[in-house]
Amino acid sequence: MAHADLMEALRAIVSQEPHWSEDDLAEWAEEFLMAYEGVKRAAMMEQERLLRERRMPPLKRLVRPYQHDALLPTLPQSPHGQLHGVGFIFDEDRDDRVLVAIDDLKDTPSLVALAEHEGGLDVYARKPTGLTTVSVGCDEWGVTEFIPYQGRWKEVTADFEGSDRRFHGGVTKNPPPTQKNRRGITTIVRANYIIL
16 A cells, blocks of 8 residues: 555544444554555665665675774684775674674774674774664664773773773773873863863
8 A cells, every 4th residue: 555545544534524434443553554564675775785786795895804903802703804994703694784884984093803793783993983784775773882902802882991991880980180191182082981
C-alpha cells in the first residue's frame, strides 16, 4: 500500500460516524504497521543496494596495505588493509561496510584502525574521539574506543585514568586551566575528555 493510500485509509476511518470500533481500529493499525514495515524494509534494501553498487567500488580501489606506526602498540588483530590511512579489520563475515565507516570518519583526527564485529565497531585512536555510535547504511554500530596506554590498547571508559589525563565518571577530574604544556600545545576540554 502506497503512502497516499495509507493516508486515505486513515482519513476514511477517522471520519466515520459513529466512531470506529476497537476491532476496526486494531485491524486498520495492523494493516498500517505491516504496510509501513514493508515500505521501510524496501527503502532499507534500496539504500543498501546503492551503498554496495555506488559507494563501495571506488572505496575498494583506494584500499592499500596497512602501514603500522611503530610508535603505537600492535593492534589485537592484523588489519586487512587501510583506507585514507586508517586500518580496517574484518571479522568472519567480512562486512566491507567498514570501508564506508572509514570514509565517513576520515576527517576524525587520530584514527588508527576500525574493526567491525557482530554489529559493533572497535575504534583504535591515538586519543579519545568521543564516538558512541556510527551509522553505516541502515545499521547503527555501537562504538568501543581504545587508545594507546602504557604500551597496549586500553579501552576508554568513564572511569579510565591515565597518567596525564584523568577521566572519572565522564567528567574531568581536577582539570587544569587552559595552559601550554612543555611542547607548547594548549590543553583543551573536548567531549568528556581532557585532550593534550
